[in-house]
Amino acid sequence: MTSSVHAYGGGTYAPSSDEVWCAGANGLYRVTEGHVRLMVEDSSSFGDLTIGNGELLAVRETDDGDALVAVSFVGAPVMRVLAETSGFFGAPRPRPGMLAWLRWSERDMPWDASELWVAPYGADGLLGDPVKLAGGPTESVVEPRWGPDAALYFASDRSGWWNLYRWDGESVEPVAPVAAECAAEPWELGYVSYDFLTDGRIVMVVQEGPRHHLAVVDRAGAVTPVKLPYTSIKPYLAVGGASVALVGSSPEVAPQVALVHLGDEPRVEVLARAEHPGLDELAVSTPVELRIPVEGSREVVALVYPPTGAAPDWCAPVIVRAHPGPTASSLVRLDWQAQFFTSRGFAVVDVDYTGSTGYGRAFRQALYGRWGIDDVVDCRAVAEHLLTESRAVPGAVFIRGASAGGYTALHGMTQDGPFAAATAVSAIVDPERWAETVPRFQRAHAARLRGGAGRVRAEDIRRPVLMIHGTADDVATADDVRELADELQDRGVPHELMLLDGVGHYVATSAHAARALEAELAHYRSAMPQWRPADGYTTADGSRCRTYSPSSCTSGSPR
Incomplete structure (x- = not known):
């Protein structure tokens, strides 16, 4: 299933332990044990699907603007509108009692001027008074994500580079300042350029000019590159324990889905690769x-x-x-x-x-x-x-x-x-x-x-x-x-x-x-x-x- 949300799509599915929610041409679907069922019929475009706190959150786009919407898993699957704008929304990210999201106006692109907002979000399904944490006319904020420490992380280019920042509920502070891009230009919704390892470290994709590399940020903010056979890494990281799955490639390596085990000696386990017969023998x-x-x-x-x-x-x-x-x-x-x-x-x-x-x-x-x-x-x-x-x-x-x-x-x-x-x-x-x-x-x-x-x-x-x-x-x-x-x-x-x-x-x-x-x-x-x-x-x-x-x-x- 695909979506034309924001013209380029993104974040069109969200998995949970026993099912997957997807955005499609006629609305929102649920896939359980191989069975596909249309749960919310709506001809709008949906993206950035996120599951949390017993419900599905998403961005819905129409010709008139965007809305943040929610579908509860309890009772009949009725879609609720949480907020609306004539501009754009992105990245609805819930945690118990709170909701974070991105917003930018119809006069801006998200890589030029976007804002990060948070608001109380209770069991009644209503948003409280929102507060802007970062962003504005001269700042692009992308990829907000709640950390295991209950802090809200995000990438901002306030320094001139998309670097990682953290809001602890009171103030915003840089996590790992580097003269490089730690997020991708947000042409699509749902990018994941960084994620959290179970030992408290952060793994992220870093772009320097035409090259990508993987890096690990320790608790003190020290950034350590991870040696990999890849020079290009897609912004779709997925962490499991002390390992991270990624899609990587190089001039000699066709795209691979790999699991990188980030122990004392990083180890790459290739899970799937693009099928190009004879590539190893090809000049x-x-x-x-x-x-x-x-x-x-x-x-x-x-x-x-x-x-x-x-x-x-x-x-x-x-x-x-x-x-x-x-x-x-x-x-x-x-x-x-x-x-x-x-x-x-x-x-x-x-x-x-x-x-x-x-x-x-x-x-x-x-x-x-x-x-x-x-x-x-x-x-x-x-x-x-x-x-x-x-x-x-x-x-x-x-x-x-x-x-x-x-x-x-x-x-x-x-x-x-x-x-x-x-x-x-x-x-x-x-x-x-x-x-x-x-x-x-x-x-x-x-x-x-x-x-x-x-x-x-x-x-x-x-x-x-x-x-x-x-x-x-x-x-x-x-x-x-x-x-x-x-x-x-x-x-x-x-x-x-x-x-x-x-x-x-x-x-x-x-x-x-x-x-x-x-x-x-x-x-x-x-x-x-x-x-x-x-x-x-x-x-x-x-x-x-x-x-x-x-x-x-x-x-x-x-x-």
Whole structure:
């Protein structure tokens, strides 16, 4: 069962000892011994389901706003509304006699300005007078959770980083200050970036730039990293005793569900793994991290995947990728899309441009009002660095992006520079129009991002573009790319539009993903100049792959 609460879902089920409650298309369901029963019929969207004190708590979203709702397990399953807002709620977290929750306005995103509230919550099922504990216009508060010590824990970016704090009933104090993110950007409800071990310690996921690691916080606040074979960890921790279950991966390890036993010598027990037959024998490209200075005293981090099996002095066609979000980040993990291109002689470069998560609050907000400008500058700086270092072939450097990254890629085609062509998947084209059509949850984000480069205009595009879009996309509607394609056609600008019937915003997870990748590969090959192949090398599937020899590369970029 799934839910479209806040457009991206999250927290759609809550297990207890003998049953599971789920959110579905028609309301709230209970699953007992394999039997599914609709308990509360309601066409609204539900998320952040939580079981506590003999009832189910949840966030309910309608077109008019959010509500905190409760369903008692005693008697008939009648849903009660505890609180309502024209904005948003999140994370209803009960303990005996108290309830905590998050709230943010319709003018804000939860990673910009959100508030943590608590109120008495008695056996009569009514909320008492609420008190705000943290948050406000300049602070994002996420992931509240009652600890075994009866204190309320939460992550706040008041220091510039999402760090862990604790409210003991009287005051708020930091738990483990670090210059890193200890929570994920809350695109979905129900994230669990930290949890409590039975011995009084806290285990948490820490993000530093493109990398994650697991850390343990002792009672004195000392933070100790846990050595694991993972560089990417999902924000869905689950603790049992002195062990924590997680979903982890690395460039060489496909996603695994693992149980990490946190004794004196941490031990990893793999419970389940993504099925990729032959992965152990498959040659993959592993990324190298670059830090490149950019105009305005900025520094941008990029992950460079060399062509698979390439020599240390490789030189190749390069695909620069702008991630979606734009608050997402480029993670160090197994990326099959990157491997598709590196196994065919390309280098792939992921750029953590301005606005990315993993670098603190100021960096995350720096793209507001400059979208389509600074992100493009950052991607261009990375491409020009690779050209200068004779890693990239002049005339064979491309830019691609999905969603917000698609907007970046398209604007990369509106100026002179290193990019010979672009691919834009599920792209946003017109920020002003997008702000009117985007789901309710994301309207504030659209309003804050716009004001930079503005609409992508056909008359400004100078190089070939490929646009891939699902006809059922409800985050960035296909109307804008259709209109842009028509305008490009009228002006005689080389372009292709691939519309995928019935596909939503996530092309990469659709049944058409392979077809989209083949179209993208053909697009780059058609835009590449004449080149002299080297002897090539054998890819993991046994095929021969042509690539550029280092001697054929010279620094510079096409103008």
